[in-house]
Amino acid sequence: xxxxxxxxxxxxxxxxxxxxxxxxxxxxxxxxxxxxxxxxxxxxxxxxxxxxxxxxxxxxxxxxxxxxxxxxxxxxxxxxxxxxxxxxxxxxxxxxxxx
Amino acid sequence: xxxxxxxxxxxxxxxxxxxxxxxxxxxxxxxxxxxxxxxxxxxxxxxxxxxxxxxxxxxxxxxxxxxxxxxxxxxxxxxxxxxxxxxxxxxxxxxxxxxxxxxxxxxxxxxxxxxxxxxxxxxxxxxxxxxxxxxxxxxxxxxxxxxxxxxxxxxxxxxxxxxxxxxxxxxxxxxxxxxxxxxxxxxxxxxxxxxxxxxxxxxxxxxxxxxxxxxxxxxxxxxxxxxxxxxxxxxxxxxxxxxxxxxxxxxxxxxxxxxxxxxxxxxxxxxxxxxxxxxxxxxxxxxxxxxxxxxxxxxxxxxxxxxxxxxxxxxxxxxxxxxxxxxxxxxxxxxxxxxxxxxxxxxxxxxxxxxxxxxxxxxxxxxxxxxxxxxxxxxxxxxxxxxxxx
Numbered sequence: 001x002x003x004x005x006x007x008x009x010x011x012x013x014x015x016x017x018x019x020x021x022x023x024x025x026x027x028x029x030x031x032x033x034x035x036x037x038x039x040x041x042x043x044x045x046x047x048x049x050x051x052x053x054x055x056x057x058x059x060x061x062x063x064x065x066x067x068x069x070x071x072x073x074x075x076x077x078x079x080x081x082x083x084x085x086x087x088x089x090x091x092x093x094x095x096x097x098x099x
Numbered sequence: 100x101x102x103x104x105x106x107x108x109x110x111x112x113x114x115x116x117x118x119x120x121x122x123x124x125x126x127x128x129x130x131x132x133x134x135x136x137x138x139x140x141x142x143x144x145x146x147x148x149x150x151x152x153x154x155x156x157x158x159x160x161x162x163x164x165x166x167x168x169x170x171x172x173x174x175x176x177x178x179x180x181x182x183x184x185x186x187x188x189x190x191x192x193x194x195x196x197x198x199x200x201x202x203x204x205x206x207x208x209x210x211x212x213x214x215x216x217x218x219x220x221x222x223x224x225x226x227x228x229x230x231x232x233x234x235x236x237x238x239x240x241x242x243x244x245x246x247x248x249x250x251x252x253x254x255x256x257x258x259x260x261x262x263x264x265x266x267x268x269x270x271x272x273x274x275x276x277x278x279x280x281x282x283x284x285x286x287x288x289x290x291x292x293x294x295x296x297x298x299x300x301x302x303x304x305x306x307x308x309x310x311x312x313x314x315x316x317x318x319x320x321x322x323x324x325x326x327x328x329x330x331x332x333x334x335x336x337x338x339x340x341x342x343x344x345x346x347x348x349x350x351x352x353x354x355x356x357x358x359x360x361x362x363x364x365x366x367x368x369x370x371x372x373x374x375x376x377x378x379x380x381x382x383x384x385x386x387x388x389x390x391x392x393x394x395x396x397x398x399x400x401x402x403x404x405x406x407x408x409x410x411x412x413x414x415x416x417x418x419x420x421x422x423x424x425x426x427x428x429x430x431x432x433x434x435x436x437x438x439x440x441x442x443x444x445x446x447x448x449x450x451x452x453x454x455x456x457x458x459x460x461x462x463x464x465x466x467x468x469x470x471x472x473x474x475x476x477x478x479x480x481x482x483x484x485x486x487x488x489x
Contacts, residue, residue: 008266009265009266010263055285056286056288063344064346067350068348083345085334086288087240087283087288088266089238089261089263090238090264
């Protein structure tokens with residue numbers, strides 16, 4: 001079942017500038033696993049080293065936060081839209097932190 | 100929605116003010132009652148930058164009675180593309196001075212209180228306590244968590260906005276009625292995952308739009324009219340001109356506004372955001388060369404290869420003559436274009452990305468390689484002032 005994952009601006013550099021990616025998945029965990037299998041550099045931005053979703057990244061199914069649905073086991077249906085919504089802060093001075 | 104300010108009995112509008120606010124007064128949603136609420140309201144704007152400029156301008160024009168503004172910065176040329184409260188003749192002046200002048204030129208009826216300081220854990224509660232609403236226009240993580248926590252502790256609404264390149268977010272965090280920022284994001288990203296200057300930049304109009312949304316939210320909170328963004332996160336994509344809205348829920352386990360809070364007073368926010376001392380950190384100890392030393396090599400016609408690891412759009416802004424562009428991200432796969440027998444100097448804008456490139460190339464066996472200290476900015480300062488800085 002194809003679902004659409006909307007990629008936020010700060011992470012588009014890891015998806016070849018794509019604004020959304022279509023993946024086949026039955027639930028959220030599978031969708032993100034398929035997404036990061038395609039775009040490996042995304043993984044460390046979404047997950048901690050021990051595989052947990054990072055606390056400054058939220059995943060929404062439609063307009064609902066998956067933390068208040070069934071978390072990463074939230075089932076997906078054909079044409080569902082998942083959004084990755086990280087915290088952003090663009091107003092700081094140019095900070096060259098490139099590690 | 101609860102009104103923040105009761106209908107004031109102690110303030111009145113003068114004849115001049117009635118004329119000034121006539122387009123508000125003839126709307127039933129504002130009217131005399133609403134305009135008096137605006138005049139009685141006290142709003143704190145944190146920052147007078149990209150978001151803070153339109154915020155303060157529109158709040159002043161709307162007739163907010165007391166506007167507090169917090170900033171410690173000085174206007175520079177790179178601000179003018181979006182920070183419309185400051186002008187060209189203000190470059191070099193404290194932002195608070197130009198902001199105060201602009202506000203008073205727009206509306207001399209506004210009482211302006213200036214705080215020429217960084218908002219800190221030591222002063223935040225004392226400053227914020229005096230105000231009804233806080234509008235956060237700073238857009239950096241330590242101040243954002245500080246403003247959030249101070250507002251939760253004091254029971255004030257926090258009108259939030261944030262921008263990145265061409266994408267913006269806005270909400271109202273008000274723990275009395277809904278979620279706070281920590282309910283949404285319990286922790287900030289570590290600095291290593293914050294985009295570098297290669298991915299920075301912001302479309303100048305974007306903070307104008309998001310800052311105006313913040314001003315609108317603030318005014319509606321004062322009036323007690325309409326629906327505010329409490330419990331909703333507005334996402335704005337300027338490139339595709341799309342607004343989206345997400346539901347925000349109060350996290351029962353939130354560390355500051357949840358049932359059993361672990362944060363009961365302000366903390367060290369620089370430390371919390373992991374950026375203590377960050378400005379002094381260089382990514383690694385790689386061999387460096389100064390712009391003057393490179394100039395000397397050039398003058399003595401000693402052969403070397405100059406590699407620029409910035410992005411192509413930066414290369415279009417300015418370049419050091421004779422340099423070859425290999426963007427940082429392409430260095431691993433284009434390494435074969437370099438000869439480890441050559442003397443190689445690597446540069447970027449300010450020296451951080453190029454240090455990373457040098458570190459990588461040294462691990463790959465390059466030995467005669469140096470990082471240009473201070474990047475093309477230092478080259479402009481020390482060798483060739485005709486190279487523009489950005």
